[in-house]
Amino acid sequence: MTPLIFVTGGVVSSLGKGIAAASLAAVLEARGLRVTMMKLDPYINVDPGTMSPFQHGEVYVTDDGAETDLDLGHYERYLRTRLSRKNSITTGRIYDNVIRKERRGDYLGGTVQVIPHITDEIKRCIVEATEGFDIGLVEIGGTVGDIESLPFLEAIRQIRTERGPEGAIFMHLTLVPWIAAAGELKTKPTQHSVKELRSIGIQPDILLCRSEQPLPDSERRKIALFTNVPERAVISAVDLDNIYKMPRRFHEEGLDAIVLDRLRINAGPADLSQWDEVVDASEHPVDTVNIAVVGKYVDHQDAYKSVAEALKHGGLRQRTRVKLKWLESSDIEQQGVDALKDVDGILVPGGFGDRGFEGKVLTAKFARETGMPYFGICYGMQAAVVDYARHVAGLSGANSTENDKASPHPVIGLITEWRTSSGEIERRNEESDLGGTMRLGLQEQRLKPGTLSREMYGRDVVAERHRHRYEFNNRYRTQLEDAGLTISAKSMDDLLVEMVELPRDAHPWFLACQAHPEFLSTPRDGHPLFVGFIRAARERKAQAGGRLLKEATA
CATH class of the missing domain: 3.40.50.300 (P-loop containing nucleotide triphosphate hydrolases)
Structure with a gap:
């Protein structure tokens, strides 16, 4: 034994x-x-x-x-x-x-x-x-x-x-x-x-x-x-x-x-x-970046333990110290986005429920409009999709059915709400147990060539762990893609949207995934998405520093 x-x-x-x-x-x-x-x-x-x-x-x-x-x-x-x-x-x-x-x-x-x-x-x-x-x-x-x-x-x-x-x-x-x-x-x-x-x-x-x-x-x-x-x-x-x-x-x-x-x-x-x-990299950094984590449970940071560690791991791979600024998404709703202006990158992690969701949507909108590096995870991806649907694709009232069952444009919903044999939307929220439609565990996804996601991973097929109930509504795929949103990864059966991003000519680094890549990050190896996100934050910081220097010497 x-x-x-x-x-x-x-x-x-x-x-x-x-x-x-x-x-x-x-x-x-x-x-x-x-x-x-x-x-x-x-x-x-x-x-x-x-x-x-x-x-x-x-x-x-x-x-x-x-x-x-x-x-x-x-x-x-x-x-x-x-x-x-x-x-x-x-x-x-x-x-x-x-x-x-x-x-x-x-x-x-x-x-x-x-x-x-x-x-x-x-x-x-x-x-x-x-x-x-x-x-x-x-x-x-x-x-x-x-x-x-x-x-x-x-x-x-x-x-x-x-x-x-x-x-x-x-x-x-x-x-x-x-x-x-x-x-x-x-x-x-x-x-x-x-x-x-x-x-x-x-x-x-x-x-x-x-x-x-x-x-x-x-x-x-x-x-x-x-x-x-x-x-x-x-x-x-x-x-x-x-x-x-x-x-x-x-x-x-x-x-x-x-x-x-x-x-x-x-x-x-x-x-x-x-x-x-690992210890040497953490104790002798060559750079520092400030990352805002906009979540629902920031007063209890153990709720985002793997996210915090994965961000630090992403910095270790390039000898960068990652300082985290924890922001409550409900505060963004009430006080606006000013607290986001002094950071080098923004991460919006997962969560459940409507409390603070609009703050996450505002955060995604701010990052999209200002060129701030944005990394959305699970609920952070859904917030980014809702923002894009409302403010770019012109779908007024777009939302997730988790928060608004009567939304005229349910761009996020349960599979049972948009995938039926008859092609009609069904409303089954009330019939679903909390864990009944949960997508859990390691699942493969195929990356679209030429995308940021494909560049970060360096391969065509990857596997990530999932934990969520709500999905990108396939009925809005074409409409959102026509409006400029890139769907950069889908499940192997092509049914489920796994990642979305903005084109590089529209934004330097804006990526969101439905899975939870933080669960596969380690201090010795890091994770490609977190490494790429921290690199983008470093580039954002360097550009801002160069701009300030240019203004000071003008």
Whole structure:
């Protein structure tokens, strides 16, 4: 069976278990191992798909269309492994699976209990997600002591008992707070957190001690003594100014060597040169650009985590620091577009619902009319299409049926509203479940030769991940193309519009896509569209600087 590393967290939430686990996974991968990761979340929702971004943050989408926790985004940005729905499990999904089995009679009429039925299902899911790899990391969401995490903790305790210390180990991330008034690091919270774990039968093998200050040897020895963890395995996880430094830092602390020793795994030396290049590019930029992100949830920026990271990745590929200016689209509606005038590029990300949509439309209009580089993603593409329909094609009242079911020109709508055998528009919004018509997961699309999109990708067919319900209405394809809008990518069956753009002679860089390319961006590789967008922003900035210099010397 695949050796496992179970990652738990203690004292407080938001310590960074996901990034810490992904960083360790990156080092293990750099040593030539095939590594996978998994997230066990204690909430009862079956998946995050219908959860509010204000509560949960971003819904991350995998190739197979799973709507998952945002930590899977961290995993895929640090690893070469592509994850699937198997790698994100919630309490809700576990109970749903067990109830379905009970309804089918799989338990032969027996009493269904947390132990063994729930814990057995958790163990089955862990094995299914990690089999075939050299090593698997499994992160348990929440904080040790939370009542909802107990079934997961019991399941991993059982796995350790069944497999022994060479088949599964426990790594616990905890907080060692710095008390400024006393001028000391305090180890007591860590001691109590480990005590809580040990009370349910789990003895950590490794401690990652998160702190503002490096952990002195004296404190390391104290923690080791009171937690029964070898001093060598008490790792100082000091705060870093760059999360991509973490793989190198953990390697220097010997974390990967400890893991491999405990699991009796032989591996080659760690080649972290690509991570060193990422860090060097981020710390020694040759340029800086300011990008406005105009969204609906900017007060909770985790809702756009992958977008923010992908923008930074696009800058890394050309040693450019990307500074983000977060703007609420509803503020654009109320206050106008003045806040957009001091940036070098504009990105409008995805979203749902009518709140703030008109602000996105105004943003697309501003970028189109001023030559500002514009990158629309999902709802950002739909906003660009609505703007073009209203203000260029002359389709007064054009809108998405998501926001105006009575629009005289529904240029965006559900497929069921414009694709019927009789050719008549049907209104079926009320009949569609929220996820019933959702287009999810990796899908191929064909790019039109001679377009900006084709230039950015450098190939004719690409695949991107999707998460949306509403589509470009095919009934308006010809009308909008005749008005000058370029449809630069379509689905392989030619049915669905995937990308639109403005011709290069009309705008230097205006591109919008229905998919979510941010989900396939990594710090080591970037993504062609984000790299191209940041390059366009740099060119815009250089032109503006040249213009100002010319005016100053005139």
